[in-house]
Structures are given as C-alpha cells and as structure tokens.
Amino acid sequence: MSTPQARRGNTRQRIQDVALALFSEQGYDKTSLREIAERLEVTKAALYYHFKTKxxxxxxxxxxxxxxxxxxxxxxxxxxxxLQTKQELIRRYSESLRSAEPLFRFMQENQATVRDLSIGERFKEQMLTLFGLLKEPDAELSDQVRCLTALFSMHAGMFAMQNVEGDPEEKRKAILEVATELVTAANPPSRRPARPDSAQTASP
Known part of the structure; x- marks a missing residue:
C-alpha cells in the first residue's frame, strides 16, 4: 500500500508530465492551469496544493x-x-539526459520563457562547468570547440534525430559515440597530463 507521501510524489510528477505535454502541444503561453487540471481530471484546488503557477x-x-x-x-x-574520466563524464551525462528529453524540447521551443524565468542561467552555469571539466586548461581553440560541440550535440541530437528512423536507444548510443569521439579528439596523447606512475611503467 502506498503512503500519502508516495501518492503526493506521484501526483507532483503527473502534473509535471501533463504540463510538459500540453506546453509542447499548444505552447507555454496558451496553456492554462485550468487546462492542466482538466487533463489530469483533478480540481484546480488539488493542483494548487502542489503548484501555484505555471x-x-x-x-x-x-x-x-x-x-x-x-x-x-x-x-x-x-x-x-x-581521458577515461572525461569519457565517463560524457557517458554519465548521456544517462542523465534520458528522463530530461521532454524538458530539453520545452527549452528549445520556449526559449523566451526560459530566459524570462531566469532558469536558463542556472543551466548555462552547469554547461560551462562541464565544459571546463572536459577541456584542458591550455587547450587549443579547436579542441575547446570540440568539447563544447560534444556537450551540445547531445542536446541537439535529441531533436535532430526525432525525424530519423531507428530505435531510440540506438540513436542515443550513436549520439554518445560521436560526443565521445569529439572529447577524445580534443585530448590527444601529446596534450594529456602525464600519469603519476608513467616513469615506473616505462621501465622494462
């Protein structure tokens, strides 16, 4: 038997899912809280318990x-x-995007709203931090572009690949493969930090 806390959590997620679906269908500005409540088949009062505004x-x-x-x-x-850490960082980031695809679609289609709510600034800060973790401090400009492209190809790929035939999971893997290749190319052996045990491993 589910607890009241679990039920509240489920309701909150249902509201988020339905709201995102309506925002995608008819636009953020044209969607009202009343319509969200009607789609959920709940009263506006029940909706207000969780969220007061869109x-x-x-x-x-x-x-x-x-x-x-x-x-x-x-x-x-x-x-x-x-390089192994950076490749794993990209892989884990790909995993974190799985459940966020509808949100990224919303960001793409409602850029003005994202700016007005100032929520895009937080995401921008995170992207700059991830960028700094992927590139070397003295990276050449072309390698910096590769690292940035690796990140944003994972976002853009979710939209661009919608109209490409194929299994969604296979498409996600293809996007990850390309992003990983970009990160690897941006960190050639000659520019990677020497491993602490390199002197030992080099001896016969």
Missing part, C-alpha cells in the same frame, strides 16, 4: 533535472583529469 511547474522541472548534473559535477571534480 512558472512553479517549470522551475520544479529544472530543479529536478539539474540535481543529477550537480551530482555529476561533484563526482568529476573528485576524479583525476584523465
């Missing part, structure tokens, strides 16, 4: 999506700056 719903979605990214950044900061 803005509150969008902000909650961003908070839920940015939490895993913060955890990923914390993890990466505790790892050695090796």
């Amino acid at each position: 803005e509150d719903i969008v902000i909650s979605l961003f908070q839920d999506a940015t939490g895993p990214i913060d955890e990923l950044i914390t993890w990466a900061n505790g790892q050695p700056r090796t």
Whole structure:
C-alpha cells in the first residue's frame, strides 16, 4: 500500500508530465492551469496544493533535472583529469539526459520563457562547468570547440534525430559515440597530463 507521501510524489510528477505535454502541444503561453487540471481530471484546488503557477511547474522541472548534473559535477571534480574520466563524464551525462528529453524540447521551443524565468542561467552555469571539466586548461581553440560541440550535440541530437528512423536507444548510443569521439579528439596523447606512475611503467 502506498503512503500519502508516495501518492503526493506521484501526483507532483503527473502534473509535471501533463504540463510538459500540453506546453509542447499548444505552447507555454496558451496553456492554462485550468487546462492542466482538466487533463489530469483533478480540481484546480488539488493542483494548487502542489503548484501555484505555471512558472512553479517549470522551475520544479529544472530543479529536478539539474540535481543529477550537480551530482555529476561533484563526482568529476573528485576524479583525476584523465581521458577515461572525461569519457565517463560524457557517458554519465548521456544517462542523465534520458528522463530530461521532454524538458530539453520545452527549452528549445520556449526559449523566451526560459530566459524570462531566469532558469536558463542556472543551466548555462552547469554547461560551462562541464565544459571546463572536459577541456584542458591550455587547450587549443579547436579542441575547446570540440568539447563544447560534444556537450551540445547531445542536446541537439535529441531533436535532430526525432525525424530519423531507428530505435531510440540506438540513436542515443550513436549520439554518445560521436560526443565521445569529439572529447577524445580534443585530448590527444601529446596534450594529456602525464600519469603519476608513467616513469615506473616505462621501465622494462
């Protein structure tokens, strides 16, 4: 039997899912709280218990999506700056985007709203932090472009690949493969930090 807390959590997620679906179908500005409540088949009072405004719903979605990214950044900061760490960072970031695809679609289609709510600034800060973790401090400009492209290809790929035939999981893997190749190319062996044990391993 589910607890009241679990039921409240499920209702909150249902509201988020339905709101995002309506925002995508008819636009953020043209969607009202009343329509969200009707689609959920609940009263507006029940909806107000969780969210007072549409803005509150969008902000909650961003908070839920940015939490895993913060955890990923914390993890990466505790790892050695090796190519393997950067490749794993990209892989984990790809995983974190799985459930956030509808939110990124909303961001793409409602850029003015994202700016007005100032929620895009937080996401921008996270992207700059991830960028700094992927590139070397003295990276050449072309390698910096590769690292930025690796990140944003994962976002753009979710939209661009919608009209490409194929299994969604296979398309996600293809996007990850390309992003990983870009990160690898941006960190050639000659520019990677020497491993602490390199002197030992080089001896016969």
